[in-house]
Amino acid sequence: MKIVIGTDKLDMAQRAADTAAAAIRKAIAERGEARIIVATGASQFEFLAALMKEPGIDWTKVTGFHLDEYVGLPVTHPASFRAYMRARFVSKTPQPMKAFHEVNGNAPDTAAECARLEALVREAPIDVACIGIGENGHIAFNDPPADFDTNAAYRVVPLDEKCRLQQVGEGWFVSLEEVPAYAFSMTVKQIMWSHSIICTVPDARKADAVKGAVEGPVTNLCPSSVLQLHPECAMFLDPPAASKLA
Numbered sequence: 001m002k003i004v005i006g007t008d009k010l011d012m013a014q015r016a017a018d019t020a021a022a023a024i025r026k027a028i029a030e031r032g033e034a035r036i037i038v039a040t041g042a043s044q045f046e047f048l049a050a051l052m053k054e055p056g057i058d059w060t061k062v063t064g065f066h067l068d069e070y071v072g073l074p075v076t077h078p079a080s081f082r083a084y085m086r087a088r089f090v091s092k093t094p095q096p097m098k099a100f101h102e103v104n105g106n107a108p109d110t111a112a113e114c115a116r117l118e119a120l121v122r123e124a125p126i127d128v129a130c131i132g133i134g135e136n137g138h139i140a141f142n143d144p145p146a147d148f149d150t151n152a153a154y155r156v157v158p159l160d161e162k163c164r165l166q167q168v169g170e171g172w173f174v175s176l177e178e179v180p181a182y183a184f185s186m187t188v189k190q191i192m193w194s195h196s197i198i199c200t201v202p203d204a205r206k207a208d209a210v211k212g213a214v215e216g217p218v219t220n221l222c223p224s225s226v227l228q229l230h231p232e233c234a235m236f237l238d239p240p241a242a243s244k245l246a
Contacts, residue, residue: 001227002234003214003245009202009238013046016200016236020047020130021054023196024062027127033061033098037129037186037194038089039140040066040081042170044132045088047200047236051130052092059093065121067131067140067191069103070180071110071156079172079179080105103154103184110156113184118153121190129194133201136162137209137222141185146223153190156182169205188226196232199224204240211244 004019006012020036027034038048069081076083082102090100101120107113131139138146143160164179173179191197201210213224214235220226227233 001214001230003242004234004236005242006236006238009046010050012202012236012238013050013200016047016130016198016234017050017054019234019236020051020128020198021057023128023198024057027195028058028061031127033063033124034127035063035065035124037065037067037126037131037191038085039131040068040084040088041132043202043206044130044200046202047130048088048092052089052094057094059095059097061098062093063098064089064100065117065126065186066101066103068183068185069105071105071182071184073105073180075106079167105184110184114152114154114156117184121153121186126190126194127196129191129197131191131197131199133199133206133209133213133224134163135166135205135209136160137212137224138163139188139191139224139227141183142188142223144221144223146188146220148188148220148223148226150187151189152187154184154186157185158182188223192226192230197227197230197234199227199233199235201235201241202238204243206241207244210235210237210241214245 024034066085143163167179212222218225
């Protein structure tokens with residue numbers, strides 16, 4: 001895993017965006033298209049804004065997937081990841097994307113929704129996964145102890161209390177009781193099958209998770225530690241997030 005520490009949050013985001021953009025342009029040059037995964041959450045605000053300004057990306061040749069969505073949360077809710085993606089990514093690309101495949105949190109049949117997404121994501125390899133990690137070390141909504149073994153692309157997973165409290169702390173929900181207990185999530189293996197992974201992690205509240213991901217053992221009790229095993233993973237940090245690294 002390559003570690004890049006920016007001078008501040010904006011520098012971190014720009015470095016991550018530069019790297020992601022280069023990988024997207026490379027995929028388009030080599031294969032005529034790029035397939036990417038895009039994360040949500042407060043940690044991705046600056047990264048996505050920087051990525052939208054990157055030159056030379058033909059977005060008409062880019063297909064996107066997002067990582068996760070709360071089960072049963074309408075798109076009109078402020079915490080909806082579908083709404084987040086529409087507002088901060090899909091509507092901001094300089095040209096319309098080839099496609100962006102949303103996770104339908106309101107799907108009446110969750111198993112069918114997972115199967116639909118799996119069929120789409122398996123049509124071709126994923127070139128770039130742009131992700132973050134949670135305060136509990138999760139990637140996507142794979143909270144500890146995460147399933148490192150399933151070959152499914154998406155699953156419905158329970159959310160642990162630390163994860164749900166993070167959503168309250170970031171202002172997406174007023175109280176813990178409002179945070180859904182379950183979410184659709186791309187699985188650990190599916191993320192790891194991406195050709196390259198760009199992991200952007202700002203803020204001091206993520207410092208313990210970063211230390212576990214980078215310096216700890218590979219364990220499903222800190223799901224992001226699995227990124228140590230990926231041959232093309234770069235983690236971009238600001239100084240507060242990197243503050244507990246040796």
